[in-house]
Amino acid sequence: MRKILVVGAGQSGLQLALGLQSHGYEVTLMSNRTADEIRSGRVMSTQCMFHTALQHERDLKLNFWESQAPRIEGLGVSVAAPGSFDPGPSQRAIDWVGRLDGYAQSVDQRVKMAGWMEAFAQRGGQLVIHGAAVGDLDYFSRAYDLVLVSAGKGELVSMFERDASRSPYSEPQRALAVAYVHGLGPRPEHPDFDAVRCNLVPGVGELFVMPTYTLSGRADILFWEGVPGGPLDVFNGVKDPGEHLRLTLELLEKFLPWEYARATKVELTDAGGTLAGRYAPTVRKPVGRLPGGGLVLGVADVVVANDPITGQGSNSASKCAAAYLASILEHGDKPFDEEWMQQTFDRYWNTAQHVTKWTNAMLAPPPEHVLNLIGAAGQLQPVADRFANAFNDPSDFENFFYEPEKTAAYLASVTGAPAV
Known part of the structure; x- marks a missing residue:
């Protein structure tokens, strides 16, 4: 043995x-x-x-927890319209949900x-x-x-x-801040199934929202990834969980009002439900x-x-x-x-x-062809679905994501139009 x-x-x-x-x-x-x-x-x-x-x-x-954890059947992407944060609320330039072939879970x-x-x-x-x-x-x-x-x-x-x-x-590319919460409302666009939400704020950072199963049952994770030194990089040294949640919601209200609208009644799952840090x-x-x-x-x-x-x-x-x-x-x-x-x-x-x-x-600013791809997913459900399922098998990104020629050829194959 x-x-x-x-x-x-x-x-x-x-x-x-x-x-x-x-x-x-x-x-x-x-x-x-x-x-x-x-x-x-x-x-x-x-x-x-x-x-x-x-x-x-x-x-x-x-x-062990497969029957208790929420079944995540989709993955959505929203992109905040540039220049819309100040003074008024930002609007979504892009918003879509791809359906997963096999469900995801978070425990x-x-x-x-x-x-x-x-x-x-x-x-x-x-x-x-x-x-x-x-x-x-x-x-x-x-x-x-x-x-x-x-x-x-x-x-x-x-x-x-x-x-x-x-x-x-060689340096951290994002400042990370996590809060596990109860009381998050459903997304009005798809209340009938659970999805991970990826909200992109160009030049500022990202917010991920994911349903999870925690010590007290069903919950949601609010996860900010901020560009270091930017407006989301404010959690360093925050020890009090209540202050951490207050900052999380304040940033939601400013940058992602459509997510804030369903977060007005959230509370932390427990005193250990926050985390912040960064690494290269x-x-x-x-x-x-x-x-x-x-x-x-x-x-x-x-x-x-x-x-x-x-x-x-x-x-x-x-x-x-x-x-x-x-x-x-x-x-x-x-x-x-x-x-x-x-x-x-x-x-x-x-x-x-x-x-x-x-x-x-x-982690780098997206090139034009990637922005075009993410935008096309809002009009073409097969593109949204393929993007979502590549989270399960990231090798598929080689076929349609990195090179402008492959992206154009893929989009042309979906629309039936000639690749430009």
Whole structure:
């Protein structure tokens, strides 16, 4: 029986630990917090998982909250008309909703990680509550066949060298601010089904609204992404959750009055229902070297950390865990050497590279052909639907998003008009 240590109990670490456990591996999971501490703590993320990532959970029978979480059947985009914020309310230059082929879902990670951690322990896994440092891993690496690092923050990440060729940004590109709320009204345009809403305010930032399942049941996430130094970059240092929500709503009223109209009665789900921060999107080399010569393999956002603007974090974590699980199972009893580690990461990078390319593109001002594409989706439902479903499979953006010629050809194929 092969012994594997997983450090970090997020989406990827837990999914991988539970997957390995189900195949008879002797798995130790190391977390810096207990399940109860996670449940009673602050929200850790926004998350909207699309069909492929959800299916990886179903395959392992980890979809514990599927019947309780809202079914997200659409993804909508609104673009505020430029120059309309001051003095009067802004209007929408673009507004549409694409329908998803398979529904998406969001479960508060406090609920999911705590539940999964308890399931891991109940199934006989060894759970160690300890904030691991590099020195600890040096010791542990000699006792395990493989050490996987899925703790995406802190000292452990520094073991993994930044891959400059895949990391165009050295500074954070957005200031992030999240509030989990009850009491959000439905969008009048589509009250009959749940959708994620992406509101773009050119030059200022973005607001995402997503239905979720949290500790107190159904809720919605209000998530601002502000251009650093701009009018949305006001959450740094705000400790009081009530003040955080007040700022969130004040910005809604100013920049997105159509969203504010349904948010006038919201309240926070709980005192831990807010989060703010920023980080630079970074791709790192996957093999970490310990002082004693041992090697560890980085997992998910330890090695590929994208900005959350495209909602891919938990999706990528699930896909990474699935790819790594398959590589470990296929490897049998052969040693987990550096070559294997690199090949295992490369297998994940085959999908992750599309996420990174698309996310980095969305952080930059959109070129004219992309604005034309987003605008066309308002008149052409197939375009809206394809755009929405590319959130599940970002590799499809290669076919119609990046190059003006491909965008024109695609739009012409939908309308039947010749490509210009």
